[in-house]
Amino acid sequence: MSKSLQAIRGMNDILPEQTPLWRYFESTVARLLDNYGYKQIRMPIVEFTELFKRSIGEVTDIVEKEMYTFEDRNGDSLTLRPEGTAACVRAVLEHGLTGGGQPQKLWYIGPMFRHERPQKGRYRQFHQIGLEVFNLDGPDIDAELIVLTWRLWGLLGIRDAVKLELNSLGTSESRGRYRVALVEYLLAHVDKLDEDSRRRLTTNPLRVLDTKNADTQAVLVDAPKMADYLDDESRIHFEGLKARLDAAGIPYVINPKLVRGLDYYSKTVFEWVTDKLGAQGTVCAGGRYDGLVEQMGGKPTTGVGFAMGIERLILLLETLEQVPEEISRQVDVYLCAFGEAAELAALALSEKVRDQLPNLRLQINAGAGSFKSQFKKADKSGALYALILGDDELAQQVIGFKPLRGQGEQQNIAFDALAAHLATCVVQG
Numbered sequence: 001m002s003k004s005l006q007a008i009r010g011m012n013d014i015l016p017e018q019t020p021l022w023r024y025f026e027s028t029v030a031r032l033l034d035n036y037g038y039k040q041i042r043m044p045i046v047e048f049t050e051l052f053k054r055s056i057g058e059v060t061d062i063v064e065k066e067m068y069t070f071e072d073r074n075g076d077s078l079t080l081r082p083e084g085t086a087a088c089v090r091a092v093l094e095h096g097l098t099g100g101g102q103p104q105k106l107w108y109i110g111p112m113f114r115h116e117r118p119q120k121g122r123y124r125q126f127h128q129i130g131l132e133v134f135n136l137d138g139p140d141i142d143a144e145l146i147v148l149t150w151r152l153w154g155l156l157g158i159r160d161a162v163k164l165e166l167n168s169l170g171t172s173e174s175r176g177r178y179r180v181a182l183v184e185y186l187l188a189h190v191d192k193l194d195e196d197s198r199r200r201l202t203t204n205p206l207r208v209l210d211t212k213n214a215d216t217q218a219v220l221v222d223a224p225k226m227a228d229y230l231d232d233e234s235r236i237h238f239e240g241l242k243a244r245l246d247a248a249g250i251p252y253v254i255n256p257k258l259v260r261g262l263d264y265y266s267k268t269v270f271e272w273v274t275d276k277l278g279a280q281g282t283v284c285a286g287g288r289y290d291g292l293v294e295q296m297g298g299k300p301t302t303g304v305g306f307a308m309g310i311e312r313l314i315l316l317l318e319t320l321e322q323v324p325e326e327i328s329r330q331v332d333v334y335l336c337a338f339g340e341a342a343e344l345a346a347l348a349l350s351e352k353v354r355d356q357l358p359n360l361r362l363q364i365n366a367g368a369g370s371f372k373s374q375f376k377k378a379d380k381s382g383a384l385y386a387l388i389l390g391d392d393e394l395a396q397q398v399i400g401f402k403p404l405r406g407q408g409e410q411q412n413i414a415f416d417a418l419a420a421h422l423a424t425c426v427v428q429g
Ligand code: ATP
Pocket: 083, 114, 116, 121, 122, 123, 124, 125, 126, 127, 128, 260, 261, 280, 282, 283, 284, 285, 286, 307, 308, 309, 310, 311, 312
């Protein structure tokens, strides 16, 4: 195929054989979030570039080098959203959803775009499910976010493969004090730092903490600890969160180096990580961002949220072989009809059956074909039963009912009794 007809590198098609797993994942999450009282919000995929610069921060990886930014025909600078929080805050402010201090528990799902180096678990178009909670400032809601993800891991059968890492960044004041101490310490060892970290020393020094460079890591061993700089308010908040996680029986490890990539976090930050996916091990990450709404021009409004990467979680389900068998079967019954008269009768009959059994997954053979070829297709469809309508059956107003997976004998069922019969043998979704 010519180059122009290929998908863009790092932007993947999700093929029909993969969509059942995606839909299973998405519907499991959606049901769970309904049950916890979260409401879905849908934002556009494109926003003014300014929105991301102001919210994510000018000196983050995302804004510095990962955004898909372009001018539209009016000369406005637009950007394909690299994450969901900024647009969600924009929408909440624009529509007054948090006016008067009203709490909101929201979630969204959709594609995000970052110009990164594509590799397993890292793509240029990827998908997130995100949650954002506004105007609830206690550790109880931080705990709820973590508890419900823990429940999700349980539903998906991947609990044993993920680990919760937790840290507190404090308020912006205490973080500021810590930053000063950290920079002072790092400047004293600047000759041992890698180039990236040296650059970050002036732009975003906390990011030095999550360096992958071994020499810099060695320098960090004796660096000042964020925990020693936490203000009382943040400390109490963090203790409250830990107490709730303990009460709920959710294991976690404190990772003092967890700082997160975005500028806007405060107090709680957390990541769910797995060692089953190689380098791209973070499947879900988030934290509190109490200053963000104000920074974006709103009234003081607290916020806390997280986003999970759908591709990584799908990869994890596949790696751990936690793909439920039944999700790939998309047909209950396959109808084979032979000859024009039988085809007409089959169509009318199946529409009647669909009226009575709206959830029945009934596929009618298309394109005619011999007995042998239709049967082969019936089998390949994964259906549990085949229905067979030829001239003989038509004359008697019956249809052949044949179990395809070895559950009993073939029999003839009267047209009017078909829906009732199918209702007894096909589990209705
Ligand atoms: P990473 O450190 O892996 O780059 P991040 O800190 O940039 O992640 P967030 O912005 O917090 O990621 O996004 C939340 C989640 O979205 C991540 O934990 C990950 O599961 C997923 N994610 C982020 N970037 C990508 C990507 N390029 N491809 C696939 N999934 C991604």
